[in-house]
Amino acid sequence: MKGMEKILDQTDLRILDELSKNSRITMKELSEKVHLSSPATSARVEKLVTAGIIEGYTIKVNQLKMGYFVHAMISVIMKGSHHEPYLSYIKTQAPFVLQNYKISGDSCYLLECKFPSNEVLDEFLVGLSEFVNYKLSIIISK
Amino acid sequence: MKGMEKILDQTDLRILDELSKNSRITMKELSEKVHLSSPATSARVEKLVTAGIIEGYTIKVNQLKMGYFVHAMISVIMKGSHHEPYLSYIKTQAPFVLQNYKISGDSCYLLECKFPSNEVLDEFLVGLSEFVNYKLSIIISK
DNA sequence: TCCATTCCTTTCATTTATAAAGTCAAAGCG
DNA sequence: CGCTTTGACTTTATAAATGAAAGGAATGGA
Numbered sequence: 001m002k003g004m005e006k007i008l009d010q011t012d013l014r015i016l017d018e019l020s021k022n023s024r025i026t027m028k029e030l031s032e033k034v035h036l037s038s039p040a041t042s043a044r045v046e047k048l049v050t051a052g053i054i055e056g057y058t059i060k061v062n063q064l065k066m067g068y069f070v071h072a073m074i075s076v077i078m079k080g081s082h083h084e085p086y087l088s089y090i091k092t093q094a095p096f097v098l099q100n101y102k103i104s105g106d107s108c109y110l111l112e113c114k115f116p117s118n119e120v121l122d123e124f125l126v127g128l129s130e131f132v133n134y135k136l137s138i139i140i141s142k
Numbered sequence: 143m144k145g146m147e148k149i150l151d152q153t154d155l156r157i158l159d160e161l162s163k164n165s166r167i168t169m170k171e172l173s174e175k176v177h178l179s180s181p182a183t184s185a186r187v188e189k190l191v192t193a194g195i196i197e198g199y200t201i202k203v204n205q206l207k208m209g210y211f212v213h214a215m216i217s218v219i220m221k222g223s224h225h226e227p228y229l230s231y232i233k234t235q236a237p238f239v240l241q242n243y244k245i246s247g248d249s250c251y252l253l254e255c256k257f258p259s260n261e262v263l264d265e266f267l268v269g270l271s272e273f274v275n276y277k278l279s280i281i282i283s284k
Numbered sequence: 285t286c287c288a289t290t291c292c293t294t295t296c297a298t299t300t301a302t303a304a305a306g307t308c309a310a311a312g313c314g
Numbered sequence: 315c316g317c318t319t320t321g322a323c324t325t326t327a328t329a330a331a332t333g334a335a336a337g338g339a340a341t342g343g344a
Contacts, residue, residue: 285344286343286344287342287343287344288341288342288343288344289340289341289342289343290339290340290341290342291338291339291340291341292337292338292339292340293336293337293338293339294335294336294337294338295334295335295336295337296333296334296335296336297332297333297334297335298331298332298333298334299330299331299332299333300329300330300331300332301328301329301330301331302327302328302329302330303326303327303328303329304325304326304327304328305324305325305326305327306323306324306325306326307322307323307324307325308321308322308323308324309320309321309322309323310319310320310321310322311318311319311320311321312317312318312319312320313316313317313318313319314315314316314317314318
């Protein structure tokens with residue numbers, strides 16, 4: 001972990017850990033956890049943000065409680081060499097698409113998706129099959 | 143989206159959207175965006191947390207800048223019916239393991255991992271192959 | 285040695301969050 | 315129908331947190 005040692009010390013790592021557990025922690029509390037003053041801690045956090053190490057503050061959402069009962073991984077194999085129609089279709093399906101990884105291996109892309117039901121998943125797959133071949137895996141649990 | 147309509151109104155969805163973009167937003171600013179007072183907004187957020195819809199506040203970290211240059215998906219097929227040795231091995235490799243999904247389909251698990259180098263990935267795979275067969279895909283980009 | 289830089293501390297003014305009290309509308313009950 | 319309760323809000327007061335500013339210490343370079 002070469003480049004990492006140079007930029008991040010133990011305090012930075014501790015800050016990242018605490019923020020990953022609760023990004024709304026008060027700077028006062030965070031400073032107590034890392035044994036610095038609040039302004040020093042705040043400056044550290046700002047530096048992590050400016051450096052792009054912290055890309056953003058966000059929330060973990062329970063997808064089931066949001067009504068997305070189906071979590072799926074779809075391996076995508078292109079039918080031809082034109083990716084654009086597939087990528088356009090994925091854009092139209094943004095509410096369902098969590099990730100669209102470009103991957104090495106047997107497939108070209110790996111899609112992580114969420115759907116409210118199997119019916120919606122099926123509709124999505126019908127649309128998808130116009131552009132690509134795919135292999136479906138349903139995520140049973142994390 | 144049946145259960146969802148009953149629980150979440152447009153304001154809740156807006157709150158979730160804003161918090162997903164910046165979970166450190168001040169309650170004052172969030173309240174202005176959703177046109178409620180600060181205490182009312184705070185109560186709404188608290189309710190989303192209590193209901194388990196918001197599971198936590200966290201950060202998005204740039205893994206490359208953290209020194210993890212290799213992002214991999216590994217499909218895991220059990221050699222036998224004993225999952226425990228595999229699961230134990232995964233526990234020992236916690237710093238590298240982002241997700242361990244149990245999935246339907248050809249494989250049993252889908253592992254999402256990060257590694258600082260191909261060397262470390264290789265070591266991981268050597269260990270893994272004691273327990274399971276696997277198929278490796280490297281994530282080239284998101 | 286001196287100066288600049290970096291990283292910290294303390295203090296204080298300002299802002300934000302929370303607690304408390306009150307209001308209003310809708311639902312439920314007699 | 316009238317009254318009470320409940321839920322969701324507002325405003326105000328109080329407590330807590332944040333950010334700006336000033337100062338200090340340690341380190342590295344000339």
